[in-house]
Amino acid sequence: xxxxxxDTSGPARDVLRTGHLPTPTPHEGEVLVQVxxxxxxxxxxxxRGAAQVPSESRVRTVPHSDGSGVVVEVGDxxxxxxxxxxxxxxxxxxxxxxxxxxxxxxxxxxxxxxxPVTCVSALPDGTSFATGACLGVPAFTAYAAVFxxxxxxxxxxxxxxxxxxxxxxxxxxxxxxxxxxxxxxxSDGKAQRARDAGAHHVVNYRERDVVAAVRAVAPTGVDxxxxxxxxxxxxxxxxMIQPYGVIASYSSTSAPEPPLPYYALQYKxxxxxxxxxxxxxxSLRTAAVEAITTNLKNRxxxxxxxxxxxxxxxxxxxxxxxxxxxxxxxxSL
Numbered sequence: 001x002x003x004x005x006x007d008t009s010g011p012a013r014d015v016l017r018t019g020h021l022p023t024p025t026p027h028e029g030e031v032l033v034q035v036x037x038x039x040x041x042x043x044x045x046x047x048r049g050a051a052q053v054p055s056e057s058r059v060r061t062v063p064h065s066d067g068s069g070v071v072v073e074v075g076d077x078x079x080x081x082x083x084x085x086x087x088x089x090x091x092x093x094x095x096x097x098x099x100x101x102x103x104x105x106x107x108x109x110x111x112x113x114x115x116p117v118t119c120v121s122a123l124p125d126g127t128s129f130a131t132g133a134c135l136g137v138p139a140f141t142a143y144a145a146v147f148x149x150x151x152x153x154x155x156x157x158x159x160x161x162x163x164x165x166x167x168x169x170x171x172x173x174x175x176x177x178x179x180x181x182x183x184x185x186x187s188d189g190k191a192q193r194a195r196d197a198g199a200h201h202v203v204n205y206r207e208r209d210v211v212a213a214v215r216a217v218a219p220t221g222v223d224x225x226x227x228x229x230x231x232x233x234x235x236x237x238x239x240m241i242q243p244y245g246v247i248a249s250y251s252s253t254s255a256p257e258p259p260l261p262y263y264a265l266q267y268k269x270x271x272x273x274x275x276x277x278x279x280x281x282x283s284l285r286t287a288a289v290e291a292i293t294t295n296l297k298n299r300x301x302x303x304x305x306x307x308x309x310x311x312x313x314x315x316x317x318x319x320x321x322x323x324x325x326x327x328x329x330x331x332s333l
Contacts, residue, residue, distance in 0.1 A: 003110035004314045006048055007060045012318035015048065018311060021062070024106060024114040026075035031082055031117050033089060038108040038311075038331040039066035039133035040321040041165070042251075048318070063314075064331075065093050065278075067108030068123055068132030078117050086123040089115060090136030091278060108133070109314060111333055121289050124296045134165065134303035134328045135292060140277045142169035143288040145226045145248040146177070148273060153178035156218045158240060161228030162199055163190030165328050166250060168304060170226045171197040173291070176300050182214055182222065189326050193304055214240045221245060231258030238264040250275040308332045 001023040006015040026032040044063050068088045074080055092115050093107040106113060123132045145166070146152060157174040161167040162183025174181045175198030183199035185191045191202045203213040214222065221242030227233060227249035237247050238261050247270060252258055265272070280288070295301035306327025309317040314331060321329040 001111040002311060003062050004311055005060050005062045005109075009049055011049065012045070012322075013315040016063075016315045016318065018314065021110070023112050026073055026078075026114040028076040029078060029116055029118075030075040030114050031071045031078060031087075031120060032073040032075075032112055032114045033067075033069040033087060033120065034072045034112055035067050035069040035108050035110060035333050036129035037068045037133035037308075038064045038110075038333065039136065040064060040317060040329045040331070041066060041137040042321075043137060044107075045318050045322050061093070062106045062108075062110050062113075063093065064107040064109045066090055066133055066136030067092060067113065068129040068135075069108075069113075069333075071120070072112075074117070075114075082117065082120075086129070086132075087120040088123050088127075088132035088135050089113070089120045090140065091115070091119045109311065109331060111311075121293065124293060126299075127296050130305050130308060130330050130332070131296075131303060133330045134305065135301075137277050138165040138303065138328075139169050139292050139301065140280060140285065140288050141166045141250050141275055142173055142226075143291055144275045144277070144280060144284060145250060145273075146170050146173045146179075146224070147287075147291075148248065148275070148284065149224070149246045149271070151177065152224060155223035156180045156182065157224045157226065158214060158222040158237075159183045159194075159199070159226045160233055160237075161185075162194040162197070162202070163326065164228055165303065167226065167228060168193060168197045169301060171199050172295070172301055174226075175199070176295065179224075180217075182217055184210055187326075193326060197302075211236050211239050218242070224248065227251075229253050231255035234258060235261050235264070238268075238270070241265075241268060241270050243268045244270070246271045246273060248273045248275060250277075303328055305330060 182201040183194035230249040230252035232254040304327035306325040
């Protein structure tokens with residue numbers, strides 16, 4: 001089968017290769033999926049470029065955790081009715097280190113992938129494979145950030161980075177659930193993307209004072225903040241959150257060990273929740289799958305796709321994804 005892989009860290013065009021590898025066989029509890037689309041997340045290109053991981057400790061890695069396709073074979077213990085179903089999938093690449101005895105370093109950037117049946121869900125009729133490839137990491141993260149602390153109906157939710165892959169879906173989830181949604185963005189194009197997702201108020205942080213703009217909408221503060229860069233925004237978040245509000249953060253790109261304005265948060269009794277999608281508890285993941293499926297059927301979960309590339313142009317696809325385009329980047333197989 002045709003596949004892409006890397007076996008050392010570095011820039012996309014230096015380390016990504018394409019060619020033929022053996023087609024995997026599904027083991028007990030697994031399904032074999034013929035991949036139709038493969039999604040690229042920041043975790044995928046960051047992992048590929050992780051210079052801190054010695055190259056000699058790498059195993060051959062077929063990248064990408066998320067994707068969609070059609071089940072063509074099942075392993076022992078799996079209901080045969082899965083065969084022929086269109087599915088979306090997640091956690092295709094095992095995150096358990098690089099030197100595991102039997103590492104699963106086989107993601108969705110290949111014509112076929114075998115993975116546990118617990119990591120796939122039926123793709124609703126009318127949902128494109130490209131959309132299915134954009135759900136795993138972004139949709140699970142967005143769901144947990146919005147709902148892990150309970151319903152948001154009647155509440156005010158601030159989505160920092162409301163036009164990102166996670167932010168866009170967080171806006172859609174929160175708006176559909178009855179929240180008043182404020183989104184921050186960095187350009188006019190991204191402002192429109194956030195509005196199309198359902199944001200009631202949009203703030204371009206390059207042009208306006210975010211704290212003043214948010215306070216104009218929510219004078220007593222927002223109930224919940226969905227945070228894309230904890231280090232960059234925590235001081236502003238502490239000003240904008242209302243007493244006993246929740247800050248749900250899924251990244252701290254600008255600084256991995258940020259200083260914390262402790263008393264500004266403690267005086268308000270603020271809760272900080274961090275989101276880690278790859279280790280999400282089963283109960284939360286089950287609830288997320290149900291919500292994602294319902295919203296897909298209702299056409300209310302709509303990730304924006306900026307570009308699609310064939311598998312043999314994976315290096316260009318990674319480079320575009322790393323440039324933070326206004327939408328998701330996928331591979332079509």
